[in-house]
Amino acid sequence: MKNAKLRLETCLSPAMYSKHANDDNIVVVVDILRATSTICTALHNGVKRIIPVSTVEEAKAKKDEGYIVASERDGYVLDFADFGNSPFNFTADKVKDKEIVYSTTNGTRCIHMAAHSKAVVVGSFLNLTALANWLIGQDSPVLIFCASWKDRFSLEDTVFAGALAEKLLASGKFETICDAVTASLDLWSLASPDLNGYIQKAAQKGRLAAKGLDDCIEFCHQPDFTSVIPVFADGDLVPVS
Amino acid sequence: MKNAKLRLETCLSPAMYSKHANDDNIVVVVDILRATSTICTALHNGVKRIIPVSTVEEAKAKKDEGYIVASERDGYVLDFADFGNSPFNFTADKVKDKEIVYSTTNGTRCIHMAAHSKAVVVGSFLNLTALANWLIGQDSPVLIFCASWKDRFSLEDTVFAGALAEKLLASGKFETICDAVTASLDLWSLASPDLNGYIQKAAQKGRLAAKGLDDCIEFCHQPDFTSVIPVFADGDLVPVS
Incomplete structure (x- = not known):
């Protein structure tokens, strides 16, 4: 008898998380521009652990305790x-070898919202293939959780969700009846031939550009920069052992 | 001097509505399978007014008061x-010429959630072109509000949002910086060459088929059956005057 396939769902915004929450899930938190791309880069470059915090306070x-602090508002x-x-x-x-406090609003909030789950991991294009392979080996249902922007819908997070879902479904171990997965696969199919061209129309691109912070957009859409x-x-956020 | 263009946004789920709410909006409530398709059909067939209610009670x-009642759970x-x-x-x-009570969960809830807006209208493929033309004539920002299913994301509602957004943007009177509009346009571009084929993969199709209620799916995706x-x-819901 064949084993039942594992559930794959995508949550497009923190506002919808309660409909997808399940203690059995491995949750992949996604905030491509820029929190989860930055966390992957930091651990790749040897950060020992990242302490995610939500508030400026x-x-x-943490700064007063002596930590290195990365923080924007x-x-x-x-x-x-x-x-x-x-x-x-x-x-x-x-x-390298440091402990860093990283202050984000959406990313940290999503990580804490999902903390009841079997595991919470961080996804980005930068660790796409390594993450997919690790998830395929875990034998647990997966929820891809788009941190999005202010509880709305985010194009770049959803396109990434499609890229990850494609790899998970191709393994034959997962199945889905979630329309958000279906839509993300279709958006990824449109975006993948020219990902950097496609993502130019994302609203977050414009928001970052207005503050001169868009220099990292191409980097954040580079697949498989790291296997962390x-x-x-x-x-804390640490490399999976 | 050119006039500023009008804001166009799409809300993909009632869970996200608070982020899009604005008293200036004309809100288009969308629940393709089946509430808003049914409401358009009923008014086309001469119903005088529809009284939308949320609860079985x-x-x-209303039944005890003598109304004709359409109600499922x-x-x-x-x-x-x-x-x-x-x-x-x-x-x-x-x-024809009757007053009908129509009981829905999502559809009624969305109509009442949006009641603070400048106007709330009902959209479906069945009245697509008439609705688009009416909206283009109103000189107000438009929010396309997908009723979806249990606060999740719905493929067929989002594809319709793309079809409507395409017409509104083509008029030159609207502009958008909403990623949900962008995604809906892309999904519509994939779906439109074979809409009934595309929509087979929507989760709601499976849910209706399991109860023998999927006979109306093709009808609900037929553009421009009516101009109501x-x-x-x-x-109440009445034809716009």
Whole structure:
């Protein structure tokens, strides 16, 4: 007898998370521009652990404890922070073997919302294939959770969800009856021949460009820059062991 | 000087509505399978007004007052109701010049959620072109509001949102920086060459088929069956005057 296939769903916004929540899920949090791309880059460059925080107050308190703090609000580096939230700030010479506090709104919130799940990992184009292969080996249902922007819908997160879903379904171990997965696969099919061209029409591209923060967009859409898989454990993000 | 263009947004689920709500909006409520297709069909066939209700208790109370009541829960006709929620039930011989109580969960809820707006109208493929032309004449921002299914994401509602957005943007009077509009246009571009073929993969198709209620799916995706535009006024749905 064949084993039953594993459930695959995609949640397009934190506003819809409660409809997808399940303790059995492995949840992949996705915030392509820029939180989850930055977290993957930081761990790739040797950061020992990332402490995700939601509020400016938490970030400031951690700074006072002596941590290196990356923190922006609305695209502007906070005055007490060591640097901002771009993946380009997390170079090996600055961050190797360090513990870093990373302040995000959406990304941190989604990680904490999903903390009841079997596991919470961080996904981006940068670790796409390694992440897909790891998920295929876990024998658990998967929820791809798009952090999006202010509870709306985000094009780049959804396109990534399609890229990941394609790999998971191709393994034959997963199945889906989730329209969000279906739509993400179709959007990925349109985007994949020229991903950087396609993503130019994403609203977040315009928001970052208006603040001069769009230099990392091409980098954030580069598949398989790293094989690191950040996992949420005891309040921190560390490479999966 | 050119006039500023009008805002066009799409809300993919009631769970995200608060992020899009604006008193200035004309809101187009969309529930292709089946509420808004049925409402358009009913008014086309001469129903004088539709009284949308949310709960079984409200529907039963209206039945006791002598109204004709269309009411289902989970695809099964309630025992006190005159008929179910399929558009095929609303034939002219049964409904012409009548006042009908129509019980839906998602559709009614969305209409009431949006009642603060400048106007709330009902959209479906059945009244696509008439609705688009009417909206183009109104000089107001438009929010396309997908009723979806249980606060998730719905493929058929989103594809319709793309079809309507295409017409509105082609008029030159609207502009958008909403990723949900962008995604809906792309999904519509994939679906439109064979809409009935494409929609076979929608989850709601499977849910209706499991209850033998999928006979109306092709009808519900037929563009421009009618030029009626249902508008919400004083608690009822009536043809726009």
